[in-house]
Amino acid sequence: MVPPLPDSGAGLLHPLVVAASRGALPEWAKARENRRRHMARVSALLGEWANARGEAPQEVMRWMAAGHLHDALRDEDQEVLRGKLAPPFQGLPGKVLHGPGVAQRLREEGVEDEELLHAIAFHTLGSPAFGPLGMALYAADFLEPGRILREEWRSELRRRAPEDLEGVVREILSARIRYLVGEMRPLHPETVAFWNRLSEGETWASASEI
Numbered sequence: 276m277v278p279p280l281p282d283s284g285a286g287l288l289h290p291l292v293v294a295a296s297r298g299a300l301p302e303w304a305k306a307r308e309n310r311r312r313h314m315a316r317v318s319a320l321l322g323e324w325a326n327a328r329g330e331a332p333q334e335v336m337r338w339m340a341a342g343h344l345h346d347a348l349r350d351e352d353q354e355v356l357r358g359k360l361a362p363p364f365q366g367l368p369g370k371v372l373h374g375p376g377v378a379q380r381l382r383e384e385g386v387e388d389e390e391l392l393h394a395i396a397f398h399t400l401g402s403p404a405f406g407p408l409g410m411a412l413y414a415a416d417f418l419e420p421g422r423i424l425r426e427e428w429r430s431e432l433r434r435r436a437p438e439d440l441e442g443v444v445r446e447i448l449s450a451r452i453r454y455l456v457g458e459m460r461p462l463h464p465e466t467v468a469f470w471n472r473l474s475e476g477e478t479w480a481s482a483s484e485i
């Protein structure tokens with residue numbers, strides 16, 4: 276385990292996180308070229324938002340590292356990932372395993388930044404325990420400009436994100452949940468809990484109202 280760097284801009288960030296903030300992935304990463312380009316775009320967007328919010332340089336680095344790291348095991352064999360994870364992650368669908376897989380590997384490397392680890396582990400399902408970094412990663416993963424999808428709507432959300440992160444995330448999650456329900460697909464309890472947290476302060480609606 277390498278001790279954290281005590282240097283100026285990086286503060287107490289783990290060296291692996293510092294390297295990732297500059298686009299250098301750990302040697303265990305399993306991500307193909309097109310995936311790496313997506314990760315770089317997510318990272319750039321997170322850097323843009325963090326700067327627009329006036330975050331400190333170390334925080335900007337941390338956000339940018341999350342962008343590069345979140346899909347670092349996206350092209351790893353799903354059953355290999357499953358074999359390394361403990362419950363409750365073990366039982367998740369294959370496509371969701373790469374987030375928890377990266378978080379676990381980072382933890383093994385000595386990364387103790389819980390907000391960062393949680394943001395990466397839950398970047399596909401969403402989580403009611405997200406801090407600003409988790410919210411930003413969830414949004415940037417969906418809003419990065421390389422995706423071909425409802426471009427006008429997404430560019431408007433990209434513009435709003437630095438000042439209204441939760442509002443933007445709520446809009447994205449609403450669209451995703453409506454899509455899944457429209458397809459008659461089940462929702463993961465974590466995703467529902469995330470939605471309810473974002474709707475905090477509003478009164479419960481009875482499903483029988485419609």
Ligand SMILES: [Fe+2]
Binds near residue numbers: 345349374398
């Ligand atoms: Fe992902």
Ligand SMILES: [Fe+2]
Binds near residue numbers: 416
């Ligand atoms: Fe992603």
